[in-house]
Amino acid sequence: MIELHLIGIGTGNPDHLTAQAAAAMNRADLILLPRKGAAKSDLIDLRREICATVLTAPVQIVEFDLPVRSDDPVYLDAVHDWHNAIAAAWRAQIAAHLPGGGRLAMLVWGDPSLYDSTLRIAQRLQGAGLEIDVRVVPGITSIQALTAAHAIPLNPLAGPVTITTGRQLREGGWPETADTVVVMLDSGCAFDALDPQGISIWWGAYLGMAHEALEQGALAEAAPRIAARRAELRARHGWIMDVYLMRKERDDGA
The missing domain is CATH 3.40.1010.10 (Tetrapyrrole methylase, N-terminal domain)
Incomplete structure (x- = not known):
């Protein structure tokens, strides 16, 4: 046994x-x-x-x-x-x-x-x-580490959360009915495939490590910054583990 x-x-x-x-x-x-x-x-x-x-x-x-x-x-x-x-x-x-x-x-x-x-x-x-x-x-997930690093709640008030992969996001777009999307296993900035209007992003790489990297902001202006930083970090370390949360604006402001 x-x-x-x-x-x-x-x-x-x-x-x-x-x-x-x-x-x-x-x-x-x-x-x-x-x-x-x-x-x-x-x-x-x-x-x-x-x-x-x-x-x-x-x-x-x-x-x-x-x-x-x-x-x-x-x-x-x-x-x-x-x-x-x-x-x-x-x-x-x-x-x-x-x-x-x-x-x-x-x-x-x-x-x-x-x-x-x-x-x-x-x-x-x-x-x-x-x-x-x-x-x-069980251990701490990268999602917990991400929301803790940015000091944000995972979900909007009374709202759902969808967890998906970079491949699914690129192929299927923003999941229908989702307010908040967490993306894991993204090998290449799949958020570039989205219309960034009204979307905010919180991104983190090497979470909890000495070389932790964080970025956040409106997707339209943060996406190029994240892509450039991601490429630089991957070249420096030879690998990268990152995860990000995106949230759409809601009419009720939650």
Whole structure:
């Protein structure tokens, strides 16, 4: 039996870990840390820092190379193949380091339930004949970090919130009936596809980290500023994680 703990680590700041997350890490027999290549070395460095800060027990830590997603133009096919490859990498590490079973912990950026596929990959392990008990320790989401950084409420008064991706926003436009839209996994400023009239934006990158970057304002004037800053930050760090909230003006002023 493998007891798999998926632990939300917020945006990578050790101060964002919950007491439950720290306890789960210290009870683990093995923590797996994925390496995502030299361009994203900051990501594993942050996971190493979290382990060094939080662990007080002699937990085994193993690093492994995460498979790279293919450039298959059919997006969902590429993602399914990638998830299968990641599940195979997990199985290999489990066989090598927990052959008799035990507690395995994975540190998941943000929250394992929100635009993250770790739970789907874990289901592939269960379907491959491994006896796995999956447990989730929730963490701070990037949405919480964004609204806190800008000191704004997530929703307008009595209004709904739609959470979507950059791909969906670019292909489908502003979601119908939405007052507020939160956009995640945007690889290229999808807000440029919108008519900016009456829309405000609050944007954040590397939230909770030392090089956190924030921008806000009317979309018409903020969009070029965000695009330029995003490009500069990506060139400087080799990667970027950002999220943004947009809100349309309402007739009632809420």
